[in-house]
Amino acid sequence: MKGFFQNLLQWLVATLRVVAITTVGTGVGYLLGIGLSFLLTLLTTGTGVLDFTSPAGVVLGSFFAIPAFSWSVSGYGPVTKGFLLLTVSGLVGYLVGVGLDSIIMKSFRPTAPVPSAFSLLFAFTAFFFGVYGYRGITRGLVYQVVWTLIGGFIVTGIRALMGLSAFGGFFFTEPAWVFGALVGAVAFLFGVGVMDDWVKWARGMDTPEFHEDEPGWEKYLGVSLDHKVIGVQYTVTALFLIAVGGTFALIFRTELAASGLQFLNVGMNLFGQNGPQLYNTLMSLHGMIMIVSILLGIAGIINYAVPMLVGAHDMAFPRLNAFAYWVSVPAAVLLLMSLVLGGFDTGWTGYPPLSVKAPVGQQMFFLGVFIAGWSSILGALNVIATVVRMRAKGMTAMRLPILVWASVATSIIALTATQLIGLSFQLVMFQRLFGMGFFDPAKGGNPVLFQHLFWFYSHPAVYVFVLPGLGVISELLPVFVRKPLFGYRWVAMSSLGIALVGFLVWAHHMFTSGMNEYLRVPFMYSTLLVAVPTGVKFFSWVATIWNGKIETPTPMLFVLGGIVVFLMGGLSGPPNATVSVDLHLHDTYFIVGHFHDTIFGGFVFPFFAAIYYWFPKATGRRMSEFWGKVHFWLMTPAFFVLTFGMMRVGLLGMRRRIADYDPAQGFDTTHLILTIAAFAIALSVLIFLINFFHSIKHGEKAEGNVWNSRSPEWQVPSPMPAHNYETPFEVVGEPYDYGLPGSKYIEFMPAQGGKH
Amino acid sequence: MAHKQDKASMLNQGVFIFVYLAVLTVLEFLVAASFNSTAVLIAVALVKGALVVYYYMHVYKLSADHEGDHNSYEYKSGTNRLGLWLFLISDAFVFGGLLVMRMNLLGLTRPNLNQLLGLGVTSILLISSFFMNRGETMIAHGDRKGFLNNTLVTFLLGLGFLIGVVFVEWRLAAHEGLTPSSGAAGAAFYMMTGMHAFHVLTGLVFLAIVWINGRRGLYDEKHYPVEAAAVYWHFVDVVWIVFYPALYLVGTAIV
Structure with a gap:
């Protein structure tokens, strides 16, 4: 007990130090921001106004908070250096943007969007320059920035020659931004170096089949062909985007804590938007950034685990794999540009x-999603080819790990349906650029057509999000209850069942959209049908847990939490699928609550479980159990409060997506509780992130079979070497026969010299 | 291997398939001009597409060699082949989506286009597929010169198609008042032909790459890259086999 308190005291002192230093850094940035905005008002209007709520203070405060936090946690290392450069270049980029903008627009506009865009791009690039130097991702970002400008100026020049307006309120005109952004994204891929081998092949040159990675953490910031490195790259990028999307959610959740507009009001101006518009932007971007982070997160799990689970030395197409990851980086930059x-x-x-009328940010959003879609499509292609062609000897279809089945099911959807969201967004982009009347009724177009194309992907997409997570649950559950998985064949087939039925349900999002009424009932029944294969999974989990010897380390806690939360999501789903109820629930917060339940249960909880579970495999160390449990026991109750509260206000009449509500509806208090719960979740994720990065260097050593698993990757020491298994293995038994004496899943073959 | 045949019979097969395709194309043109049955047009397009997919794209090769040494060139080519087909399936959803868009917006009407030009560019693309098949067959049997000549002809025909659509057909249509912003018909026409033309362009780039590298003898032994370029080229042809009736033949023209 004494040791515990001593430990707690040490942690408290360390935390206080971090908080203190970060606060000082924030304060300095805040005061600098206030001072700067004072100077600006002095310069522009002649009389200086000291505005203590100026957004410049908030922005600069957070800009300074980051390096201070990094310094207080890890001292002056490459990361802190990166963050310092980030802050400095963010400011430099802003000033360059202001200068360029005022030269070309011939007016001084400190709050115009373009300085912010420059600031963002400069800051990102400088961070990676500080950490890693001018190569890999830094070179990619420099290429992206430079070529975005070149592309923009090319179109601007052409427009000027044609006598069209050359510059607009957003500096470049919309066509120039779109073209520049596209060119910039492609240039990123050349800059980062992921196209090198393909260019050589096209020129008839030969390349080695494998490239040696540099040792240590630096391989993660450049192009690597190793599926494990790429899996980690995906996972860390996903965590970064989860942090960004979560921050956006906290901002607008705070605004929703009470009725009325408190700080996102018409008086404020940031990034060329007033408060309510910024609310809409943050709310929209929270959705899409989280979706992209989920796609990257599942790609992380699949990329890391699947080749090891099937006994392959890598994915089927390692270069395509690297391409699929790196294409998501410029996509994320474009999303933030919006x-x-x-x-x-x-x-x-x-x-x-509405999306035809929105500012140019809408185009960046469309383009970002379109490019991120390629990451998903090409990743899915690679997974299917790997599973079909690269399995170990004896690994027949009915002896595949369940996670592999789930990955294949998810990849079938991602490979095909993703094209439709790309197409629907492309059509709106073209409608905006060339006046093509796809969705314009005045030109014979049809707005409802967009919704069909869009939902044909975007509904199955939720199965893309949850199927790998449900696979992780089925994969990990037998390990921690020491019992065979109940009904293996049914569970394997249920993933495919969900994927296939999932293609037939999209129009349940459109019961109130004005589509043909006779379509409602068939789509209602096809939607309800999804509950059948999903129910199969639940029966399997319950029967697997039944009478098991349950152990509850952190990954198992998240598995169990995932099952319960997904059950809540599952039970709140059929009411929405039923036409008569949906007509009332459509676009209310009930939907928001339901959706967050399904995604947390089907993705977030299993994602954390997978990270805690495979972390020792990747690093040879394990994450702190204590802080893992704190993470779980803080996040889970807070999450239940959040989603049940969302459903409650939804049933009482709260509309989704709006910034304000009528106090007479009587749910101010509930909203306040929701906001508190949201901050509790954010705190738990912060704890997770610190635990994650801290454990990479300082975690307890764990090089053996930490979880006493039967899975092949745990039969060899951690961390896994570059091309996986030194000797190939053969599958000789069933994957999940835990607790059956004498049963074996795999046997390593006698060594026979070289592999590959 | 069941489908491995000698060079002469493979080339003969290519000729027969091309004759079928040509006859069916004339047939659909005449059907559209006379009694214009949508069902017949769909059936003809399906048959043409199936012929190309089976005999020119050799879809059956996907089922071959799942056993064997994972590190042999044959096995790796089989993996690459699967990857390419998965990509084509994915890409087919783009064109499927465009077709849905066209059907939703226009139904059984179509833009008023130059019929002879449409038949002309369609024929050019079909003929290019014929030569592509010859080129692939020849390199598979070690005939580098034959491969180079046929690929060059394919490339030139493909270039002709691209010019015919983008620089002739688009100009003629715009002259007749069919522009991207003129209405749903214009939007559908330019979007569908534009997306297809973009794929033709990428196909031309692939053809140029295999032609240049082929001159240096890069594919004399390992000729999977030629097969890949050919399969992609035929896929672009299959898309046009569907788009041609969808844009030029089905239903009645909006004047």
């Missing part, structure tokens, strides 16, 4: 006609 280029107010769905 925030600073005027934002957009359509929600993540981007329905026309």
Whole structure:
């Protein structure tokens, strides 16, 4: 007990030090921001106004908070250096942007969007320069910034020659931004170096089949062909985007804590938007950034685990694998660019006609999603090819790990349906650029067509999100209850069942959209049908747990939490699928609550479980159990409060996506509780992130079979070497026969010299 | 291997398939001009597409060699083949989506286009597929010169198709008042032909790459890259086999 208190005291002192230093850094930035905005008002209007709520203070405060936090946690290392450069270049980029903008626009506009865009791009690039130097991702970002400008100026020049307006309120005109952004994204891929081998092949040159990675953490910031490195790259990028999307959610959740507009009001101006528009932008971007982070997160799990689970030395197409990861980075940059280029107010769905009228940020959003879609498509292609062609000897279909089945099911959807969201967004982009009347009724177009194309992907997409997570649950559960998985065949087939039925349900999002009424009932029944294969999974989990010897280390806690939360999501689903009820629930917070339950249960909880579970495999160390349990026991109750509260206000009449509500509806208090719960979740994730990065160096050593698993990757020491298994293995038994004496899943073959 | 045949019979097969395709194309043109049955047009397009998929794209090769040494060139080519087909399936959903868009917006009407030009560019693309098949067959049997000549002809025909659509057809249509912003018909026409033309362009780039590298003898032994370029080229042809009736033949023209 004494040791515990001593430990607690040490932690408290360390935490206080971090908080103190971060606060000082924030304060300095805040005061600098206030001072700067004072100077600016002095310069522009002649009389200086000291505005203590100026956004410049908030922005600069958080800009300074980051390096201070990093310094207090890890001292002056490459990361802190990166963050310092980030802050400095963010400011430099802002000033360059202001200068360029005022030269070309011939007016001084400190709050115009373009300085913010420059600031963002400069800051990102400088961070990686500080950490890693001018190579890999830094070179990619420099290429992206430079070529975005070149592409923009090319179109601007052409427009000027044609006598069209050359510059607009967002510096470049919309076509110039779109073209520049596209060129910039492609240039990123060349800059980062992921195209090198393909260019050589096209020129008839030969390349080695494998490239040696540099040792240590630096391989993660450049192009690597190793599926395990790429899996970690995906996972860390996903965690970064979860932090960004979560921060956006906290901002607008705070605004919702009470009725009325407190700080996102018409008086404020940031990134060329007033408060309500910024609310809409943040709300929309929260949706799409989280979706992209989920896609990257599942790609992380799948990329890391699947080749090891099937006994392959890598994915089928290692270069395509690297390409699929790296293409998501410029996509993420474009999504963030949409925030600073005027934002957009359509929600993540981007329905026309509203999305035809929104500022240029909408185009960055469309383009970012389109490019991120390629990451998903090509990743899925690679997974299917790997599973079909690269399995170990004896690994027949009915001896595949369940996670592999789930990955294949998810990849079938991602490979095909993703094209439709890309197409629907492309059509709106073209409607905006060339006046093509796809969705314009005045030109014979049809806005409802957009919704069909969009939901044909975006509904199955939720199965893309949850199927790998449900696979992780089925994969980990037998390990921690020491019992065979109940009904293996049914569970394997249920993933495919969900994937296939999932293609037939999209129009249940459109019961109130004005589509043909006779379509409602068939789509209602097809939607309800999804509950059948999903129910199979639940029966299997319950029967697997039944009479098991349950152990509850952190990954198992998240598995169990995932099952319960997904059950809540599952039970709140059929009411929405039923037409008569949906007509009332549509676009209320009930939907928001239901959706967060399904995604937390089907993705977030299993994702954390997978990270805690495979962390020792990747690093040879394990994450702190204590802080893992704190993470779980803080996040889970807070999450239940959040989603049940969302459902409650939804049933009482709260509309989704809006910034304000009528106090007479009587749910001010509930909203306040929701906001507190949201901050508790954010705190738990912060604890997780610190635990994650801290454990990479300082975690307890764990090089053996930590979880006493039968899975092949745990039969060899951690961390896994570059090309996986030194000797190939053969599958000789069933994967999940835990607790059956004498049963074996795999046997390593006698060594026979070289592999590959 | 069941489908491995000698060079002469493979080339003959290519000729027969091309004759079928040509006859069916003339047939659909005449059907559209006379009694214009949508069902017949769909059936003809399906048959043409199936012929190309089976005899020119050799879809059956996907089922071959799942056993064997994972590190042999044959096995790796089989993996690459699967990857390419998965990509084509994915890409087919783009064109499927465009077709849905066209059907939703226009139904059984179509833009008023130059019929002879449409038949002309369609024929050019079909003929290019014929030569592509010859080129692939020849390199598979070690005939580098034959491969180079046929690929060059394919490339030139493909270039002709691209010019015919983008620089002739688009100009003629715009002259007739069919522009991207003129209405749903214009939007559908430019979007569908534009997306297809973009794929033709990428196909031309692949053809140029295999032609240049082929001159240096890079594919004399390992000729999977030629097969990949050919399969992709035929896929672009299959898309046009569906788009041609969808844009030029089905229903009645909006004047």
